[in-house]
Structure formats: C-alpha cells, structure tokens
Amino acid sequence: xxxxxxxxxxxxxKYVELGPVFRVKLPTDWRPxxxxxxxxxxxxxxxxxxxxxxQKATYPKAPKVLETEYHPSFTEGxxxxxxRRQVAPGFSRQAADPHLPAMMxxxxxxxxHWTPGQTxxxxxxxxxxxxxxxxxxxxxxxxxxxxxxxxxxAITFTQxxxxxxxxxxxxxxxxxxxxxxxxxxxxxRLAEHRxxxxxxxxxxxYFDFILRGTLPEGVELPERVQIVFGQIPFKNMGVYxxxxxxxxxxxxxxxxxxxxxxxxxxxxxxxxDELTLEEIxxxxxxxxxxxxxxxxxxxxxxxxxTVAEPxxxxxxxxxxxxxxxxPISATHFLPEYFPDPDRFDIDxxxxxxxxxxxRYVYNxxxxxxxxxxxxxxxxxxxxxxxGTVLHRWKLEAPYExxxxxxxxxxxxxxxxxxxxxxxxxxxxxxxxxxxxxxxYSLSAALLDALDDAPEVxxxxxxxxxSQGDAPDRLYFILDGKLRVSTDRGQAGEVDEVDLATLGxxxxxxxxxxxxxxxxxxxxRAIGPATLLAVDGETFSHAVVESDITARELGxxxxxxxxxxxxxxxxxxxxxxxxxxxxxxxxELELEPGEILFRHGDPAEHxxxxxxxxxxxxxxxxxxxxxxxxxxxxxxxxxxxGLLDGRPRPTTVRAGPNGSxxxxxxxxxxxxxxxxEESQAAVSLVAKIRFDDDEYED
Numbered sequence: 003x004x005x006x007x008x009x010x011x012x013x014x015x016k017y018v019e020l021g022p023v024f025r026v027k028l029p030t031d032w033r034p035x036x037x038x039x040x041x042x043x044x045x046x047x048x049x050x051x052x053x054x055x056x057q058k059a060t061y062p063k064a065p066k067v068l069e070t071e072y073h074p075s076f077t078e079g080x081x082x083x084x085x086r087r088q089v090a091p092g093f094s095r096q097a098a099d100p101h102l103p104a105m106m107x108x109x110x111x112x113x114x115h116w117t118p119g120q121t122x123x124x125x126x127x128x129x130x131x132x133x134x135x136x137x138x139x140x141x142x143x144x145x146x147x148x149x150x151x152x153x154x155x156a157i158t159f160t161q162x163x164x165x166x167x168x169x170x171x172x173x174x175x176x177x178x179x180x181x182x183x184x185x186x187x188x189x190x191r192l193a194e195h196r197x198x199x200x201x202x203x204x205x206x207x208y209f210d211f212i213l214r215g216t217l218p219e220g221v222e223l224p225e226r227v228q229i230v231f232g233q234i235p236f237k238n239m240g241v242y243x244x245x246x247x248x249x250x251x252x253x254x255x256x257x258x259x260x261x262x263x264x265x266x267x268x269x270x271x272x273x274x275d276e277l278t279l280e281e282i283x284x285x286x287x288x289x290x291x292x293x294x295x296x297x298x299x300x301x302x303x304x305x306x307x308t309v310a311e312p313x314x315x316x317x318x319x320x321x322x323x324x325x326x327x328x329p330i331s332a333t334h335f336l337p338e339y340f341p342d343p344d345r346f347d348i349d350x351x352x353x354x355x356x357x358x359x360x361r362y363v364y365n366x367x368x369x370x371x372x373x374x375x376x377x378x379x380x381x382x383x384x385x386x387x388x389g390t391v392l393h394r395w396k397l398e399a400p401y402e403x404x405x406x407x408x409x410x411x412x413x414x415x416x417x418x419x420x421x422x423x424x425x426x427x428x429x430x431x432x433x434x435x436x437x438x439x440x441x442y443s444l445s446a447a448l449l450d451a452l453d454d455a456p457e458v459x460x461x462x463x464x465x466x467x468s469q470g471d472a473p474d475r476l477y478f479i480l481d482g483k484l485r486v487s488t489d490r491g492q493a494g495e496v497d498e499v500d501l502a503t504l505g506x507x508x509x510x511x512x513x514x515x516x517x518x519x520x521x522x523x524x525x526r527a528i529g530p531a532t533l534l535a536v537d538g539e540t541f542s543h544a545v546v547e548s549d550i551t552a553r554e555l556g557x558x559x560x561x562x563x564x565x566x567x568x569x570x571x572x573x574x575x576x577x578x579x580x581x582x583x584x585x586x587x588x589e590l591e592l593e594p595g596e597i598l599f600r601h602g603d604p605a606e607h608x609x610x611x612x613x614x615x616x617x618x619x620x621x622x623x624x625x626x627x628x629x630x631x632x633x634x635x636x637x638x639x640x641x642x643g644l645l646d647g648r649p650r651p652t653t654v655r656a657g658p659n660g661s662x663x664x665x666x667x668x669x670x671x672x673x674x675x676x677x678e679e680s681q682a683a684v685s686l687v688a689k690i691r692f693d694d695d696e697y698e699d
Contacts, residue, residue: 009303009411013039013329014336023316026327030166037327038315041339044330044362044369046315047305051370052078056310059323061163067172072217072227075372078310084218086375089231090546092211095279095378096516098139099551100205102277102386105135108144109390116395116421124251124399125244125415128387129153132243133236135383140208140235141191155180156240160409164306188232189225206517208235214518238376239383242301245412246380249299250292250388253346255399255419260348263287265392269427272393279551282385290348292384293358296366298346300331303411305368330365339363353651354601356620356630378549396422444548444558451540452559453566453636458535460527466510471521473514475535478556479506480563482531486510488523503528507560512552515541534559565610565636587670590663592656598663603650605643608671610664611635615657632657644671 005012016024017039025034038046046054057076058064064076071077074085091097109131116122133152134144145152158177161167171177192209200206212231215223223231254261267285271277283289309324320326335343340350340357350357358364367377374380391397397419404414444452458477460466466477469489486502501523504510514521515538536559544550550558590609592598598609598616609616615634619627630652633639643650 006407007405009405009407010299010331011335013037013304014332014334017329017332018336021316023318033325035325035327036320037329039329039332041333041362043315043328044333044365047307047328047330048362048369050313051307051372052082054309054311054313055307055326057082057308057372059308059310060306060325063169064163066169067159067162068230070224070226070230072223073230074375081218082371086371087546088215088223089208089211089234090375091516091542092208093235093376093379094516094545094549094551095382096512096545096551097208097211098379098382099279101139101142101207102279102282102382103275104138105383105386106272106277106390107275108134108138109387110394113391113394118421118423120421121418122421123415124248124417124419125413126150126153128247128251129240129244131387131391132239132247132383135386136235136239136243136379139379139383140232141195142204142207142209143191145187151176151180152184152236153240153244155184156237157409159237160241165409184233184236185229188229192228192232200517200519201522206513206519210517235376235379238374238380241409242380243383244415245410246296246299246301247384247387248413248417249403250295250384251391251397251419252399252403252413252417253295254291254388254392255397257346260287260291260346261392263348264291268389268393272389273427277386279382280553282382285385285389287348288385288389290351292381292388293351293364293366294346294348297334297340297350297358297364298344300334300366301410302366302368302374303331304329305372330369333363333365353630354620356652359620359630360628393427394425396425398422444544444550448540448544448547449562449634451543452536452555452562455534455536455540455559455563458533460531460533462527462529464527466525466527466533467521469521469524473511473519473521473538475537476509476511476515476541476552477533477535478560479504479508479510480532480534480560481506483528484508484510484531485526485528486523487526498524507553507556509552509556512541516545516552534563561638562636565612565638567636586667588665590661590665592661592663594656594658594660596656596660598654598656598661599640599650601650601653605640605648605650606668608638608640608644608666610638612662612664614659614661616654616661617657619653619655621653627653635661641671644668 016037022038022040022043024037024039026037027034055078057078061076064073065071068076072081072085074082074089077085112131112134130149133149137143137145155177158167158171162169162171172181192213195209195213198204200210209232212223212228215228215231217223217227254264264285264287267288271281271285305328307326307328309320309322309326312319312321314320333339337343339360349355362369367374367380399417399419401417404417405411406414457480458466460482466484482505484504485500486504487498487500490497490499510525510533511521513519534556536555541552541555544555590598592614599607601621611633613635615632616639617632618630618639620630621627633654639654642648
C-alpha cells in the first residue's frame with residue numbers, strides 16, 4: 003500500500019533504511035524479489051547487465067504476445083545489439099528534426115479549438131497530442147482515429163508483459179480489436195511507404211528504417227517483425243506520453259516562478275512556423291524544467307531483471323534464476339547527489355551545478371543496453387506539445403497530484419486543467435535562435451574516427467556530389483561556401499533550382515547517410531572551399547551511441563580538427579603571432595590541478611587544448627569539487643562566454659598530467675571568428691597557421 007501510494011519515494015526510503023540489498027514480497031506474487039539499489043547497483047546494470055541478466059527469462063510472455071522472438075527490448079546478446087541498431091537511428095533526434103514543424107502545426111491546430119473556460123482531462127489530451135506527433139514522426143501522417151484506445155491498449159500490453167496479468171486480456175474484447183486494428187494500420191502504412199519511397203513526394207521517417215532493416219544473417223525483416231517494430235513508437239508513447247506531459251504541464255502551471263523563466267523561451271521559439279532541434283536545444287530553462295520533472299516523477303522507476311550468471315553484490319551472492327528489482331530512480335532522491343532533493347529546482351541543471359551529469363545517478367529513461375531507445379524523439383515531442391500549449395493558452399491546474407499505478411506510476415487520468423484565456427504575444431526581439439554546442443562524451447573509437455577525418459578542398463564551381471549519387475560521407479564546411487541545387491525537370495529536361503547557400507559550420511549530406519537514400523541535391527563550391535569529410539559509418543555509430551545530431555557531431559569534429567592543427571603548430575616550434583590592435587595569442591602551460599579560470603570570472607579568453615587535458619568542475623557540498631567532464635586535446639573551451647557576454651559558468655583546472663594551451667584574447671577571437679560561433683575554432687587556426695606575415699622574426 004505504501005508503494006502504491008508513493009511509488010517514487012518508497013524505494014529511496016527503503017534503500018536508506020535497509021541498505022543496498024533487501025527482499026520484497028508482493029501480495030500478487032508468491033516468490034520474493036531481491037532489490038539491489040543505489041548508484042553502485044545502477045552502475046552494475048549499466049556496465050554488466052548484458053552479461054549478468056536475461057530479458058527472455060524476465061518477460062517470458064513477450065514472444066507469445068508479440069508473436070515473434072525478435073524485439074530489442076526482450077532479447078539479449080548479439081541479437082539484441084543487432085535489433086537495437088536497426089531501430090535506434092530511426093528514433094534519434096536527428097531523425098526527428100524534419101518532422102518538428104508538422105508536429106507543431108498539428109498540435110497548434112488541435113489546441114486552437116479549445117475555448118476559454120473549457121475543462122480538459124490532461125492525461126487524455128496530452129496522450130492524444132503525443133500519439134499523433136509520434137505518428138507524424140514515424141509514418142508521416144497522424145493517427146486519424148480515437149487515440150484513447152491506443153493509450154489503454156499500451157497500458158494493457160505492459161500489464162500483461164511485465165506485471166503478470168493474464169494473457170487472456172490480449173485475446174478478447176476491446177483489447178483484441180484495438181490490437182488487430184493497430185497491426186492493420188501499421189501493415190497499410192508500410193505498404194504505402196513501399197509504394198512511395200522517400201524523396202520529392204515525402205520526407206523519410208521511422209517506417210523507412212523498418213523497411214531497410216535486416217535480421218542478423220542479412221535478410222529482410224519478416225512481415226511480423228516489421229509490424230512489431232512498427233508498434234514500438236505507439237506503445238511507448240501510449241504508456242509514457244500522458245504521464246510525462248501531464249506532469250510537466252502541472253509543474254509549470256502550478257509554479258508561477260518557474261513558468262516566468264520558461265515562458266520567454268517558449269514565446270521566442272514557438273512564435274512562428276520555423277522549429278528546429280537547435281531552437282529546442284536553446285531553451286535552457288524549459289529543458290531544465292522537463293529534467294526536474296523527470297527527476298521527481300520519473301518514467302523508469304524500477305527495472306526488472308532475472309539473473310543469468312552468478313555474481314556478488316553488496317556482500318551477497320546472487321544465483322541463476324534470482325529475480326531482481328533495481329530502483330534506478332532511487333538516486334534521484336538522495337541528498338548526496340541532489341541537495342534538498344524534494345525541492346523543484348531547475349538550477350540543478352545549470353553549467354555550474356550539472357547535477358544530471360553524474361553518471362548512473364540521473365536515469366529518467368533507464369540505464370544500460372535496454373534503456374529506452376526512443377528517449378531522444380520523446381523529449382523533442384514533449385517540448386513540442388508543452389511549448390505549443392503554453393504559447394497558445396494560459397491554464398490553471400486546481401488539483402494536487404494524485405498518483406495511480408497501472409502499467410507504471412503516473413498521474414490520475416481524472417486530473418483536469420482549466421483553459422483560462424488565449425495568449426497573444428510577439429517573440430522577444432534580438433534573441434539568438436541558434437543554440438550553443440552541447441558537450442558529448444563520445445567513445446575513444448568515435449573520437450579517433452573524427453580525428454582521422456580528411457580535409458576536402460574544392461575550387462570555384464567544383465562539384466562535391468550530384469543529385470542521385472550514392473551517399474558515403476557527410477561534410478562539415480570549414481571555410482568557403484557551397485551552393486545546393488536540385489533538378490526538377492522532367493525526363494530529358496534540365497530545370498536546376500537553387501535551394502540554399504551554405505557556409506562555415508553548416509552540414510552537408512547527413513540525410514542520405516542517416517536514411518540510406520541517394521543524394522537529394524547537387525552541391526558545388528562558390529569560390530574555394532574547405533570541408534571536413536566524415537564517413538557514414540562513423541556518423542551512424544555516433545547517432546546510435548550518443549543520439550548526437552549532425553550539427554553537434556560537426557561541432558565536435560571541427561573543434562578537434564582545429565585543436566589538432568594547433569598541436570602541430572606547437573610541435574613545429576614556431577612562435578605565436580601577435581595580432582597588434584586585433585588582439586593577442588599566447589601559449590600557456592599549466593601544472594596538474596592548476597586553475598585556468600573560476601566560476602564567475604569574466605570571460606576574456608578563448609582556449610585551445612594542444613596537449614594534456616582540462617577538467618571542468620562543479621561545486622560540491624562535500625568540499626572536493628566534482629568533475630563534470632574532461633576536455634582532452636585536441637579540443638577547445640571558452641567561446642560561449644565570449645559570444646554571450648556571460649561570466650564563466652564553471653571552474654576549469656588542468657588535468658592530472660597538466661595542459662598546454664593556446665589562448666586568444668577577446669579581440670583576437672572576435673577578429674577570427676567573424677561572428678559565426680560554429681566556425682570560430684577552425685577559422686582562428688587557419689588565420690594563425692597560414693597568415694605568415696603576422697609572425698614576428
């Protein structure tokens with residue numbers, strides 16, 4: 003009863019009371035479960051879960067319900083890794099980007115039919131919006147039916163698979179009818195996708211990934227497996243959408259102080275029809291509010307596992323067949339990780355605190371190789387729905403949160419909000435719509451692949467690739483401009499139309515790589531141009547491994563490319579240039595642990611790491627600062643403060659082996675960056691390395 007009434011706090015309370023290992027006995031289950039909890043337990047599941055646990059033993063009903071053995075959530079080993087690779091790129095944020103305007107347009111049209119004084123059932127309404135958005139993303143069309151039946155079906159499916167409810171629930175009555183109807187809808191839309199491949203007629207989407215998918219032996223996915231893969235977005239959104247979006251809306255509407263910080267971002271980004279991932283990524287306060295909601299009211303509260311290989315944890319021996327609960331969200335409520343954990347505090351996710359960057363501690367979507375594959379697109383849809391609703395309407399939520407437990411803990415579906423008045427507001431002037439580069443911890447193998455990426459130089463009007471060519475690489479523009487055009491003529495005719503002009507920092511060719519499509523346009527240089535070429539396999543692995551977008555990967559690649567050139571400059575023994583009235587460039591050498599700058603210092607310099615490493619620190623109540631991330635050579639740091647005019651958000655010190663840096667003051671940085679944040683690193687290196695007349699004898 004305690005667990006059902008407060009499923010979020012019960013687990014951390016028992017962890018504090020009983021320690022990292024204890025047993026629970028549920029009244030609906032004659033066998034006890036063993037609980038392993040805490041950060042170390044989360045780390046064990048993340049690192050060793052593929053070896054120690056068996057999903058097939060945990061969810062024995064899954065193959066019967068799904069009518070196939072092939073599913074990334076209910077398999078293990080090489081098969082699980084292969085199946086996950088088939089769907090993970092299709093659920094990436096990069097794959098969601100082209101569909102964001104259509105999602106926003108659908109939600110806007112839907113909520114514009116609300117009226118002042120209307121009362122809405124929040125769970126049903128947010129689930130309806132979320133399911134139609136996921137359908138637009140996955141199939142290019144909305145559902146076009148009553149979504150409440152899909153939400154209820156997704157809950158029943160989860161109850162049968164994971165909670166021991168009888169199989170008969172899936173075989174009779176309304177549940178069976180909805181199950182068959184969902185399968186038929188998926189079958190029809192897959193057929194439509196086969197008949198009309200992506201290209202001029204439509205943008206590529208998740209169902210195109212299904213049609214390209216294969217079994218491990220390389221053959222096409224059987225029809226039943228394709229249908230089961232097609233169910234994933236609808237089931238995931240059906241279970242999660244109404245819960246999370248209800249929670250986020252409630253937290254914002256009931257907290258005027260937080261809404262006051264979020265509303266200007268929403269009004270800036272959702273004021274027109276243009277919506278991109280970069281704009282969403284620039285909504286720092288809104289993203290922090292979503293993160294804090296997911297910390298206090300997580301979707302993945304516990305994981306169920308069955309032991310497949312004996313192991314020891316917490317002084318206890320676990321044997322094959324033992325059934326485990328791992329409450330991965332228990333760490334969300336421990337003060338050593340989240341000070342004052344019951345307080346709703348969006349500043350936890352500011353650069354100087356970065357409490358969500360603690361590994362194995364913040365886990366709203368699971369951990370390890372079975373973590374939710376759709377979390378990237380799910381977070382994007384949450385921002386679209388919540389942002390559009392709060393941009394169009396002022397709401398009131400006159401209720402206290404009441405949590406129920408059906409498939410997962412969530413808000414009572416009877417919760418209602420009142421529509422107060424329509425909002426009419428222009429976007430704040432002068433706001434920068436492009437987001438700063440996010441920081442990613444890529445694997446050593448991916449970083450090595452980026453470091454090995456070759457430069458490509460083009461002469462004026464030289465062809466990079468032609469429309470219809472097979473894709474093999476994507477390109478990041480280091481210097482110069484490219485013209486993008488398409489041939490829209492009929493057979494035997496040429497009707498070339500210019501689509502865009504791209505400059506430094508832009509990405510070219512990612513659509514063909516991600517979706518396996520021929521080049522959709524022709525690209526030529528406008529004057530001399532220099533590009534960085536990254537092979538398609540590296541990009542695909544980055545999308546699967548880190549859910550990184552093409553632009554974000556490009557920022558990482560360009561920064562490291564710039565740092566590598568700086569390292570070569572150091573090795574050459576040449577003196578650093580003086581740029582006269584344009585600023586100064588200096589060498590710095592830091593001893594291990596020496597402070598480069600502190601939190602709150604004015605941003606006066608930009609740094610490239612040539613040798614060694616830097617550590618970015620967050621303040622800690624325990625005294626010793628916590629390392630947020632390590633900045634390895636070749637990389638750079640400090641441009642955000644110069645661009646935004648903000649003080650340093652964190653403290654940075656030299657790593658354990660010291661660091662050698664190149665430092666540019668504000669004037670030198672302004673001269674070589676030319677106001678383009680994404681080109682700053684490479685342009686400054688090009689100026690320093692090739693403008694020989696700047697060097698003094």
